[in-house]
Amino acid sequence: MSRTARLFQLMQALRSGSSPKTSVQLAQDLGVSPRTVHRDIDALRGLGAVIDGEAGFGFTLIEDATLPPLGFTDDELEALVLGLREVQSIGDPGLVEAASAVLHKLQGRLPQRQSHRLSHAVLAATRLNRPPQPTINVADLRQATWDERAIEFAYTDAKGDNTRRRVSPLSIVYMDRASVLLSWCHLRQDFRVFRLDRMGEMSVTDESFRPNRIPMLRKALARIRADREAAEGESAS
Structure with a gap:
């Protein structure tokens, strides 16, 4: 590995994960010796990176000179x-x-x-009751949604009944009580919502519904809004 590539990997290691990182941890990540890490830290500092810490205490990237500052209020x-x-x-x-x-x-x-x-931000977000953990690989589901490819999966509904579904995934919604998939169900020929923690044995098919995801998602969201407004109207009457 060239020194340039190693310095780049060291910066990536300092940017990611929890800080501070010791030279031993960084050496294991990069496959080099702690002494090499110390030399490379000095080199990065010489290039303008602001790296806090020293041997025995760990290192923290404070300011990355290789990237322009971001402008936020x-x-x-x-x-x-x-x-x-x-x-x-x-x-x-x-x-x-x-x-x-x-x-x-x-x-x-x-x-x-x-x-x-x-x-030291003054705002925080804490959930005392987190949504149930998904029982599928959500990264695969997100990719299938982006790729606009139909998926198949086993599903257990609220009554405990088991079915096999084939759907066109439109959007994943992270809610308070459960994370759900908004989709077009091929079995019901209608929009349906499925809880991620009740899905299992998911597979991505070769069936493409591109470029229809966005129009279908708009229709699904419009349906949800209309149903909610109707329900609110009935409760108010």
């Missing part, structure tokens, strides 16, 4: 942190990890004052 930064904390509270495992990575990357790109503000 203080309220925008608070909103951003709150949103990412919310993802950490209700998202599937892949999104929880991604939200943590984004926070660490922001830490290295923000000016020092706002980097400190990010670390």
